[in-house]
Structures are given as C-alpha cells and as structure tokens.
Amino acid sequence: MTIVPAGSFGWLALHELRLAFRSRATRGAARWIGYLLLAGWLVIGCLTGWALRHTPIPVPPEAMIGVLAVSVLGLTFMTAQAMIGSQRTLYERGDLPLLLSAPIPGRSVLLAKLLGIAATIALTYAALLLPIVLPVAILGHPRLLGLVALLIALALVAAALGLALTLAIARLVGPRAARTVGQVVAAVLGGALFLVTQLLPHDEGRTGTFAALFDRLRAARIGTSGISALPGHAALGDPFAILVVLGVGVAAFAAAGATLERAFLSGFLDGSATVSRSRPSGRASGRLFHTGLTRTVFAKEWTLLVRDPALAFQIVLRLIYLVPLFLGLVGGRHALPIPAALAFASVLITSQLVGSFAWLTVSAEDAPDLLSVAPVARAQVDRAKLLAAFAMAAPFALLFPIAIGVQTLAGAAITLVMTVLGGGAAGYIELKLGKPGKRGAFNKRRSGSIVAGILSLLVALVFGGGAAGLVFLVSGGIAVP
C-alpha cells in the first residue's frame, strides 16, 4: 500500500483487491476443507502437467468450439455475479459514503469498485482453473497461459456489463424496484443459457443436448473461424488473439468508467434514499390480528415472502437445474414411464422447495430474540413455520399428483403421500440441522450445513425412488408414446 500514492486510483484499486481476496476467505472447518480441496486439485494439476510435459496437446475443432461455449456460458454467469456485486456496491456496502465523501474523483471510486467486482469474479473461477492450468503450462505447455488472459478479459467485460445492466434497470424501474428487478434479471441470466440448451430439439438417439449444440456450431463453423474463434485462439496462446481479448476487456472496463460515472453516482444517491412510502391504508387494524399462534406465524411468513419477490423467484428458479434430470428420466432408451417419472419429480421438487422455504422461515428468522422472549414453546413456533413452508410449496406439490391422476388415481395418491413424506423429511432436516443466516444469503445457505444438504438429497432420492417404483408397479408400467 506504500508503493502507490495514498488516495490515487492505484491505491484505491489495491484496497478493493484486498477486500475481494478477504471476501473469498472462509472460517473454521470450511476454511481447512477449502485448503484441502485446493491442495488436492493442485496435486492433480501437477500430476497432469508432469504426465503431459512431453506430450503435444492436440487441438481438434471441438476444443475451439468448447472454449467458445464455455466462454459464453461463463460470461452469462459472470455477468449475473457482477450484477449482484454491483447491487451490493450501490445499495448495501457501507464504504461507498466514506469513499465518495473523501477528496477522491468519483471516476476513481467507480473504477476501483469495478475492479473489485471483476477481481471477485475472476477469483471464483481462478480457484477452479489455475490449479490445473498453471502446472500444465509451467511444466511444458506455456501457451495454455492464454486461458488466464481469457479469464481476466471475461471478468473485466462481465464487471462492466453487470454494472451497466444494474444502472439501466435502476433508470428504468426506479430505485425502489431496482434491487428486486436486478436480482430477478441476474437469476434469469444465470440460468437462461442453461435453459436454452435444454429446450433445443434432441436428435434421434442422442442423450446429450450439448452434443447436439456442438454439432450445430461445427456445421456453422462457429468457434473455429473468424471472430468467434478468438477465445479459442487466445486460450491456446495465440499472442494476437490474447491481445485482442484483453483489449476488449480493458476497453469495456474503461468505457464503463468513462460513461457510467454520473449514473453510478445518481444510482448510489437514489439507493441511499428512503425506499418506503407512507401509505396509510385507511382499513381497520383488526384485520391483521389473529387468534392462535399458527395463524399468526403463517401471516408473518407469507407477508415476508410476498414482499421479497426476488427471493421467491430465486427459489423457484432453482428448479430449472432439475430439468435435465427429468429429461434424462423420460428420454433415452431406459426411460421411465411418464407417471413414474412425474412421481419422482414431484418428490424431488417438493423436498427441494420445502427445504428452501423451511430455511427461510426457520433459519433465516430476522428477529430470533423476539421469538425467544415470547411466552411460546419454540417447538410450537417451529411446527408453525414448517407448516408455512409446506404451504408455500403446496402449489407445486399438488401439480404432479393431479397430472398423474389423469392416468392412474392410485399412482396420484401414492405420489401425494410420498411427496408429503419427502417434503416433511426435508423440512425436518432443515429444522434440526439448518444454520442461521440472513434471508439475502439464500444462495449460500448450504455452505453453512453440508450434512443438511447431503441428507436432503438422500431423502429426495429415497422417497422419490420409492414413489417412482410404486407408481410404476400400480400403473403396470404404462408408457406414453
């Protein structure tokens, strides 16, 4: 921190990089598990590098297309991550008032913040990539260092795009809705490409949608020639391609700094403003007061969920990641009949949803002390919360048994029972093993309790498998053409 003058852009950038590094750090057992995994990954990288040190690495067209596909996929994930980072910077991080009240140009603050976001993104992927790439590159294939340049370029572009999108959303929908809409857009962006690949038509006899996608790209010469081949060439060490991708990254970064300063400052000021409006409803207060603990807890949990649509959307959006599993069950040569597959999906989806909602209601309680000082047994409150979580997942839990009921009523009944059991077990696991956290940290909830995550999955598989098997038996293996 002493090499560069205090208060300069470089000094501020180093400060942001330090924060980015520290934000990746974990504590306790998770830290040591992280170190252990990283060390293991590095050992695999070193062994791979040693094994390949005298072996030329072939570069088929598929590799070039693969780099392009991974770059595009990575860029969407990174942009979603950058949007979340931008929202935190503008609306949550406490140091922006300090920085903007200091005698430092606003543009320096913006660029430093942008660099911090880019560094956070790059570090996420570097932990996966570098332990393998660096040993292989150092031990005999230095051209692979181009992957590092590609990663940096992608992170810079994503940071610029993420901030621009966040500010555009704030301009379009206003500061009050900007956070919610921004989170929804980020979630959709994160899952969009994945969903698109699932919706592509499958070729006869092919099980992998990515394989079909590769065939299409190869036929159109996308990724192997022209501009679309630049990521591939850069990743494989072509100096010109490296210069171009890095140039694009730096240009996007600089352009964001040059054009977004005013929007950034006004976005920060709008975000700091009071976000609630005073709107006395004029209705009688009595409508809100209920008899009985369960109704009271229900009302509170539902109100909190409805008032956080971004979070509710995030939970439901996670179901997208279950689509390939379902397609695998109903497609291919060893496909399950539709009712059995639906029974499995019903349990899997409901247990996932109940687990997520139970985390929200039980572990992400905003005022745990209030419940502790209230004259109610904790178990009673927890039961009411679990019931609320179940009710939140109920629309999805009922959907599949109804669909199965069209073909087999017994199958529908079995599915309903197994779904309730699976969902109940998932909620109970959350109740007993869930670690407290803030509602906004929904995506990180599983990092608090790995055991709960594994058990929830086991429950879904056991009850889902049971449901599928029983429905298969009662429906006599009905297959739908």
Added chain:
Amino acid sequence: MTTSALRIRGLAKSFDKPVIEGLDLDIAAGELYALLGPNGAGKTTTLRMVAGLAAPDAGSIEIFGIDTQRDPLGAKAITAWLPDEAMLYDKLTPLEYLAFVAGLWRMDPAHAAAEADRLLQWLDLWEQRDTRCEGFSRGMKQKVALAGALIHDPRLLILDEPLTGLDATMARLVKDALRAQVDAGKTVIVTTHILEVAERMADRIGIIAGGRLLAEGTLQDLRDRAGTAGMTLEDTFIRLTSPASVAAPVAP
C-alpha cells in the same frame, strides 16, 4: 410488604471467562431501576438471562415470584425485553409487526388491535402504520419496538440502552413512556450509559462491574457510600467503578 418484581440469587455465567459471579439483586414492583456499569461489566448478560435469552450457569431468577427456569413461559408472559438493536422485520409494517407480537403473546385480537391503534397514535407512528419498517430511522424503529414491548401490557419491562442514538425529541418520548409505565404500577429496568437519565429518572441505581454488584441505592445513598457528597452521578460512578473499588466493593 413490598412485592418483589425481580429477585436474583447467586447468578453466575461464564463464556470464555466468568462474566457474572454470584450476583444477588432485588427490584421492587413499581420501581424504575437503572443498572449502570462500564463496558463488559455484565449488564446485558444479566438482563438477557432475566429475559430468557441465555441460561444461567448457576443461581436463580424469579419474576414476580415465577422461577424463570421452572416456568419460563409463565415468566415471559409478563415480561418485555427491548434491546438496543430493535427486534424488527424490515418488510413488515408497524401494524403488522404489532399483530405478530400480539399473536406471540396470545392476546385477544380485538383488544390487541385497539391497543395497537392506541400505542401507534401515542408514539406518533399513526401515519406510518402501513409503511414497511425498512426505510425507518433508528429512532422510528426503536419506537415500533417499544410499541411491541408495551402492547401485551408487561408487568416487568427490561430495556437495554433504550436511548442510544435517539434524538432529543425521541429520547424525551421514550423517557415519558417509561415514566408512564412506572406511574401505572409497572416495573422498569434500564441499562444506560447516559448517566443523566439514571440520575433524573431512576428510583434506585445499581452499579455493576466485573460481574458483581458493587453498590446500589438512591443517588444520595451512592454518594454517601462513595464519599462524593454534592458531586454528580458521573463522579460517583467513576469513583465506585475504579479498579480499587472493584477489587474491594462497597458494602450495600
């Protein structure tokens, strides 16, 4: 005979090191009692144990004769706890928050609704009753939390640093609210760093340091014991909590 609102005997609690050691405390019903002490003295830990938020390692706590360990729900039913950081939900409105608190204390809905309306008007929150708390200032949040603490008409009200961060108007409002509770026969215990509040409002003051009660009584009692006649509570407090006094506490 004076009814005892709070009776603590031999209370002990350790975390990494002992925080409370053999604390005895008696607070009479209808009293406004100020618990003072330097940072880390054990004030909040003591009151959290009284409120049922932490379990004592040893000793007993009785609230109006109810043993908090034998009948925790019975004790909680007549107690309210107001910490320095308001226990609120940002996405709920004050009215919704009060409805939730009333439900937890199992109040009759009609009575609770009327009481909520009265408190919201009294605390000057009526216009904001349907506004989510997320945009409220610290003082506004503290007022909503105070309404939540009062809605179930507790016999014992415990407040941890209730005036921290409040402006003069808000602070006056809170002080008036506390005085009104005492006038209505309720018992109020406050911890505060603002000695002027204790000096002007408290019926009795207790000074705690190193997990022990060093001295207690009226302001005049404390001055007499510390030998600070004619001096302020601040002078008395500093004298009583000096390392020498902590090592050899003044006998009550």
